[in-house]
Amino acid sequence: MPGTAAEMLKTTRSELAPNPNANPLVPLVASGRASLETLAALALEQHQVIPADRRAFLHLAQRASEEPAAAGFFTMLAEGEELAAERLGAFTEACEVDEERMQAYEPLPGCQAYPAYISWLALNATPTDAVLAITANFATWGTYCATIAQGLRTHYGFTDEACAFFDFFAEPAPALEEQATAAVQAGLDTGRLNTGLAYSYGRLLQAYEAMFWSSLG
Template identity: 65%
Template sequence: MTTNPLVARIATGTAPIETLATLALEQHRVIPADRRAFLHLAQRETATPEAADFFEFLAAGEAMAGERLIAFAEACGVDEARLRTYEPLPGCQAYPAYVAWLALNAEPTDVVSALTSNFAEWGGYCATIAGALRSQYGFTDEACGFFDFFAEPSPELDEKALRVSGSNKGFVNTYSTLLRHYEGMFWTTLGATP
């Protein structure tokens, strides 16, 4: 069982559908922001060919995830008008803001190492949520596709990450720690929504 309180509530079906709708709305901001950050990292002059390949692969994955997010949002009752008028929560958007900061300021190879340190935890959250959406909320496979996508292991992504080595372990540790804190802020903020 996850130690993330909101994911634990989703797992038991006690998180309200409005919280799930807010999750969809926030992810509609996170996904394109992260995609642009990854594309920028791939194009940085200091990006090695291996790092560029890794970030291009991540950016393509974000595009696919964004397509799958639509069905989840619709299952939560989010329509186009609400998407357009939604005001994002600062605590949820701190994570993509920091990823954008990394894209501008950190060495791409160090960002690879920092990001991959959190993939297993994020994938575990997504697996738990995908299962709960089916068993507790009665969502279709299509509506769960966003979470299924991130829950599935990606040997190709792991292989690409292994080809890249962060050059500054001190920075990598700091970046990893901050990413974990900002992700925790994302879930805490969501959990506090009515």
């Protein structure tokens, strides 16, 4: 593995990048072929994922008391999930999902495997290992969100407000990148980072990410 944090993050993202053809749903949204029912399911699943991830990130931040850079990274992630939650409602409304339907919805196991594993990492992984794994996965998620936002505007007539949830994750986050780099570098300097474990965690996260989309698509 490369010797610096920046090199390690770049290499891990590259090695864990999914097959471009592995996601069955995003191309459907991009071309306008996904049904409104499918988009509604995406919104409903995210209503489960976002608060679960936020709590997991807060727990990781708390566990990283001796790793301030990692603690800062997870605090930023938790704050981001809170902002994302504020934007999710407009997308949900655009998908014609009301409160009654939301309360009655039964989440798909394949979609909830990802947040379940994030919670597993929060309990079992060292915070620095989790930083590397999660950062590698976020690059994939951000790319998907950018494509979805464009498709929603082009083919479904969704407003900027309705697309804001996806725009938020699609935007570059240089401050978060700097924090991740600092956390990984601190892990290398202190010997807390187990690159083999971190890579394994990242591989599983990418697999659960793919499972999320295939369950919807």
